[in-house]
Amino acid sequence: MKKNVEAQNSAIRKTSEYLHNNSGKWAGNQPVTDTLTVVDGNITLIDQNTSKMELTLTGYATDKQNKRILCMNDLLILCGGIKSYAIVANMPQLYDLVNYPPSKLEQGRDTLFLAAADIIIGAATDNLANLAPYNVKQPQIDNAQKSRDNYAAVISMPKDQIAERSAARQAAEQLISDTMLLMKNRLDSNMLAFRTSDPDFYNGYQASRKIDDPPKRHRAIQGKVTVSDSGAPVSNVTIQSSAEVPEKKSGAKGNFFYQTHPVGTYNITFSKAGFQSVTKSVNVIDGERTEVDITLQAAA
Numbered sequence: 001m002k003k004n005v006e007a008q009n010s011a012i013r014k015t016s017e018y019l020h021n022n023s024g025k026w027a028g029n030q031p032v033t034d035t036l037t038v039v040d041g042n043i044t045l046i047d048q049n050t051s052k053m054e055l056t057l058t059g060y061a062t063d064k065q066n067k068r069i070l071c072m073n074d075l076l077i078l079c080g081g082i083k084s085y086a087i088v089a090n091m092p093q094l095y096d097l098v099n100y101p102p103s104k105l106e107q108g109r110d111t112l113f114l115a116a117a118d119i120i121i122g123a124a125t126d127n128l129a130n131l132a133p134y135n136v137k138q139p140q141i142d143n144a145q146k147s148r149d150n151y152a153a154v155i156s157m158p159k160d161q162i163a164e165r166s167a168a169r170q171a172a173e174q175l176i177s178d179t180m181l182l183m184k185n186r187l188d189s190n191m192l193a194f195r196t197s198d199p200d201f202y203n204g205y206q207a208s209r210k211i212d213d214p215p216k217r218h219r220a221i222q223g224k225v226t227v228s229d230s231g232a233p234v235s236n237v238t239i240q241s242s243a244e245v246p247e248k249k250s251g252a253k254g255n256f257f258y259q260t261h262p263v264g265t266y267n268i269t270f271s272k273a274g275f276q277s278v279t280k281s282v283n284v285i286d287g288e289r290t291e292v293d294i295t296l297q298a299a300a
Contacts, residue, residue: 002173009046009176011211015183016040018208025201031190035182042179049175052168064154065242068113071147072105075117078124078144081136085127098123107269107277109240110155117148183209220284222257223292225250225270234272234296241282242267270294 016039019026026032079098086095098120105116124131124141131137188209194202225234233254240247243262250256263286271277275296284290 007211015208035186046175049168049172067151071151074144074147075120081134084134219257220261221290225254225294228295228297237272240269
């Protein structure tokens with residue numbers, strides 16, 4: 001949730017707690033009782049949605065990386081056999097079709113990786129009758145297909161959880177907004193009866209209603225992408241984190257930033273046509289800004 005919404009949520013809870021701790025002051029006041037009952041019910045619903053918001057994809061990034069490595073290894077076995085056969089059979093087109101170096105398979109986007117896997121597995125299947133001498137048989141193809149499918153499954157796995165978390169956040173924020181409006185329009189009016197009869201209690205209520213200023217926001221990650229030999233900024237670089245965050249693009253002056261990013265160590269990949277991709281391990285620390293400056297080399 002946004003910081004100002006979190007501050008409102010905190011104020012709602014402080015007000016409810018204050019009134020329950022001083023219930024003897026307003027006991028028998030039906031309007032206060034009725035309004036506080038609704039407020040407390042909303043707090044319960046807010047908590048339920050907050051629990052869904054806090055759903056974490058624990059181990060997802062590691063599992064995804066492990067499955068990609070396993071699939072890549074299976075694909076490289078096929079590539080090696082197919083390329084050896086292509087050389088002996090003088091089939092340069094087949095050789096070029098499956099000539100995927102490990103770095104390309106390792107750094108490519110998910111969709112490109114899966115497309116490469118389909119090409120390699122398809123080439124192995126089409127030429128299976130000739131590949132046995134090169135240690136490519138049906139079990140190797142089956143292994144590659146299975147690891148490819150497992151990787152595809154882990155890519156799509158968090159989509160439903162992310163959608164549920166987003167819906168829960170929207171519901172919680174709407175409940176907080178509705179509760180703040182309820183307290184302003186009803187509870188504040190209900191409490192006016194105590195302004196003269198019990199000013200200390202009334203002033204305490206007003207203090208509990210105060211919304212604390214949210215802390216200032218800062219960027220979690222920021223940096224600049226430049227050309228290695230000239231230092232010129234590189235715009236429109238695709239920036240992908242291994243965390244579950246949207247991809248970014250560098251600006252006209254090569255600058256980029258993540259306003260928010262999960263805490264921990266993640267790999268961030270920088271790629272653009274005409275340049276060699278770079279992957280950097282970045283440690284994001286809670287409450288601190290991480291500077292990441294990257295230089296790209298022109299592709300050979």
